[in-house]
Amino acid sequence: MKLQTLKIPITLLLIMILCSTTNGYNILGLFTIPIASHYYFAETLLKNLASKGHNVTVVSYFPQKTPLENFTDISIKGPDMKNFIDLSIFEPKHFHSSLEEFHRIQDWGLKDCEAAFQSDAIAKILTMKHEFDVILVEEFNNDCILAITHLLDAPVVSLSSCWLMPWLYDRMQTPYFVSFWPPNNCGTGEKMNFLERVKCFLYHHYSIFWFQTVTKFKTNTIVRKYLGDSIPDVDEIARKRTVLMLINQHFSLTGVKAYAPTVIEVGGLQIEQAKTLNPKMKQILDASKNGVIYVNWGSMVRKSSIPASKREELVKAFGRLKQTVIWKWENETLPNQPKNVHIMKWTQQREILSHPNVKVFMSHGGLLGTSEATYYGVPIIATPIFGDQFLNSKTLAERGMGLTLLFDDLTEENIYNSIQTALKSEFQQ
Template sequence: MLQDVVRWGCFLVCMAACVESANILFVIPFSAKSHYISLSPIGLELARRGHNVTVITAIAEKNPPPNYHQVMADSPEIWDVLGTEKPNIFTMADMTASEFQDKILWTGGLAMTEVALKSKPVQEFLKQDNKFDLVISEQFYQEALNVLAYKYNAPLALVTTIGNCMRHNLLVGNPLQLATIIGEHLQIRHPSSFTGRLYNMYHVVRDYLDWKYSFLPKQEALVKKYFPELSEAPSLYDIQRNTSLLLINSHFSYDTTAAYLPNIVEIGGIHVTNQSLSGISPDLKKILDESNHGFIYVNFGSNVKSSELPIEKKNTFLKIFKNLKQTVLWKWEDDNLENKPENVVIRKWLPQKDILAHPNIKVFVSHGGLIGTHEVIYYGVPVVGVPIYGDQYYNIVLLEEAGAGKLLMYHDINEKTLGDTLNEVIHDDSYRRNMKELSRRFKDRPMSPIDTAIWWLEYVIRNQGAGYMKNPGRELSWIALYMIDVYVVLAVSMVGIVVAITKVVKLMRSPKSVKKNKKQKAT
């Protein structure tokens, strides 16, 4: 009897320890709304499950749980910190991946990191005597903030908003798989072709070297400037190399299948499955319900504004839309749209998930951002994608390869290409069927994306960083990790063997050797 009491007592103590709330620091100060939409569900869900969450953010959450504490960072637009006027985003369609990296991401990421660190509320927070069981930080050009894991002696978990991160793969010894997995922001139509693999390797290696030897030292300078008390902290390279967990915003059901270490976990669609629909306004609902031929939804995201379309492109869209039987619902950021056809309805803001969930929707005309891509997959809506920058091209190519959408390059837009592409996706039912199948696979998981993320974050906390999940290969040089030294020795040995055999054969065939053989036969 006493043994049973003790056993049950131990069980209850263990359960209490397992569900005890943790102190978690969530670092997401980048001011882009799309990033916040993708990341905020993690912090909010952790708080709803009883954890004490402190979030460093540039975007305030309305009506958060009482145990969700917000430290507000300044929130300028990236163009402000770059010291340039905001361009017409459609002009960025001309940028190569390297130009986008060099002109926007490296410089902007560094500047936005410093904006966060010198924000007064953040400075006041850092002076406090806080303790955390886990630090979660966005993996997006803000490496100086990873030093907070060292400051609070806590495991570090990273989370991406753009899927796989090739630099992190190199850092922690995850297989690169360059023959099939392309680097971020690249526009490669056929990754497995020779030219595709060659360009992919060039970009990935160049990106890694630029990051390690140019960008990372500048982030180190921010650590020295804003954390002078952490003079003995490991390098940012080593801090990230010892990351306990990386949550990536992708899923094998639609993305290229890849091999991952156990501490790299896919959570693609995390913002879709955890939020209820907000509801369409009655007037708009009436319009969509009464669209007998269905409707087309046009939205280029929060950063790319349709109202900035050059006049010739805008007129092309209007001419094509005018000839369609379907209603066109267009997110248009200005009050008026000149020469708007009767079947076109404009709004400055639209509840996108509600629109995509409506039964009368036929096609989504999109820029191919990852948030919208996950939403169309979840709701099973075919896509006509017009990529502008970043990962958008790759996202649309994945849908096109699945037969669930069509790629239309921005500079290729004219009345024929736009009309043909729209009509094909509208009238060919295979696009809808293929997208519905993609949706079914996307949803078919043992746990929802948010449950997956929370389970693994809590796993890291329960297991004090779960160091045993980390690849021991991260401690090796790249020469040892990728067996370059072994291959060189084998190659040299093979060459040596071939040379030796060649010399022996030549020696045996030499005149002296032949003459000697003849003499031996004569005797």
């Protein structure tokens, strides 16, 4: 199912910024979350701004490998969260898993806040002599970096790499109906039964209460420790400075929703024209006349932490296929690796998904991969691990764009049968 509508105009304001080449703006990007997928969502926009003649300065954990014109990287030194998460911390799933994950994400946000202010990158930004016309940030699990926008006295364009966090709807004066819009970490799809609606109602209001009290208090404490007691409340800064919110959603995937004019859907923003495949990968894809199953569960989860029993079920199921399997796997070896399975530490995901021989994408349900696979018309078998991945996966299934195969259900037969279902003509149209 080809969906070529994911690339959309972002509003007249951004068009004016992007297209202005006579008077380049000074643009600052503050992306202090050490998660690759969160940064990559914004990276395409930042690089395109630089290519249009604007002076772009970016603080992040992910500097460009090759210097770009008009693009200045200020790198935060420290480990990013690639292959960071052990699957065991998300097992077993139970009714209150969503709350455990919420608190884990809040703790990560506070640690990221402390790490950012301890880095030389923030000090360097504050000592720069030129003024910034606009600041781009991600509003996710913590607001601490917004304190910098107060000191620099510049308007903020915020990005959200996932569904909006519950407290951002009120901040952006956007209506929210929890009875049929499940919160991003609630673990349900849009078609909820009564108990799921109750669970999401409680989760939504609890998470807002916690963020606006406990998280905000701890965040203000960290901010004032480094920047002084005169810094206003971070929530007040966010409400005053944020003039536009760009969100990684698109109605074709996430349904039609009523947003304020300052909230714009830009799902698929990161999708650029596919680059040339490396020769080895191109040879594998071109030679796979029966098709390719591409397996990638994202950058955060350490694949080697998959229990041996689950790994063996995957290996046995893949070995029964006539299709070629390309599996992003960070280890050098895979026990009992079938002949039709190729393991690679790094893959050109967008380029692989764009190849006509790729028939199925086995994913963790992250939004970047989901939007890319949808754009190229590749059905998805999603095995969500945590966070909004459950909502993304169930939304895909509800719209006929893929299947959900839960981690607990990873058996040889379930894996094999799910692949055979995804290969059927109704999914391949």
